[in-house]
Amino acid sequence: MSSAPLVDLLRGEVLEIAPALLGWTMLVDGVGGVIVEVEAYREDDPASHSYGGPRGRNVVMFGPPGFAYVYRSYGVHWCLNLVCEQEGTGAAVLLRALEPTHGLEEMRKRRGLDEPRLLCSGPGRLTQALGVSGEHDGLPLDAAPFSFFPPVEPVPAVATMRIGITKAVEQPWRFVAAGTRFVSRGPTG
DNA sequence: GTATTGATCTTCT
DNA sequence: GAAGATCAATACA
Numbered sequence: 001m002s003s004a005p006l007v008d009l010l011r012g013e014v015l016e017i018a019p020a021l022l023g024w025t026m027l028v029d030g031v032g033g034v035i036v037e038v039e040a041y042r043e044d045d046p047a048s049h050s051y052g053g054p055r056g057r058n059v060v061m062f063g064p065p066g067f068a069y070v071y072r073s074y075g076v077h078w079c080l081n082l083v084c085e086q087e088g089t090g091a092a093v094l095l096r097a098l099e100p101t102h103g104l105e106e107m108r109k110r111r112g113l114d115e116p117r118l119l120c121s122g123p124g125r126l127t128q129a130l131g132v133s134g135e136h137d138g139l140p141l142d143a144a145p146f147s148f149f150p151p152v153e154p155v156p157a158v159a160t161m162r163i164g165i166t167k168a169v170e171q172p173w174r175f176v177a178a179g180t181r182f183v184s185r186g187p188t189g
Numbered sequence: 190g191t192a193t194t195g196a197t198c199t200t201c202t
Numbered sequence: 203g204a205a206g207a208t209c210a211a212t213a214c215a
Contacts, residue, residue, distance in 0.1 A: 039207070041207075047207065049200095049207075055200090056199080056200060057200075071199080071207085072198055073198090073199095073208050073209095074197070074198075074205095074207095075196075075197035075206095075208095076198080076209070077208050079208080094207060096207090122208070122209070123207070123208070124208050124209060125208090163207085164206095164207055164208065166206075166207095184208095
């Protein structure tokens, strides 16, 4: 299974995992693209859902690495995280943007858009384009419908301040692939 | 081009 | 009852 290296990677430290995820290709049911923007969250991060320990929807974040944590944002959108480190650590990486490469037509149909740039350039857009929803919460990442492929060549990561949150915004835990234009707003977007 | 607001669900107070 | 890891539409300049 091509996803084994991914689960291996996710066992490390989340602040090292996040930039290392850039350049990976992620597909859900054959539809997806290259990861170009991610954000790290930990239990000791006031902005993280895992802050304060496991309770409610966040229990998946405290499970073993290599699983998906999907939650609803503002009652409108879904957001997809990859659980990291070890069982009980409450660390995860939020996928914020992809560069669409597979299943473009399917994504355009789901998003109702023509502009490839806007198909996956944001956490909510990404999940809609890939068809990810609450049904995927807690699913293993090394089994269908998920598939991951390592970068062909290393992608330079740029660390920036975080976006869309109100606590610990100054932590440079948002990582963007250098030079891409398929990200939500920021220094390289 | 930037600024503001509505949509609508889960969790916490 | 209020806030939040968002997006898209609207109102301005």
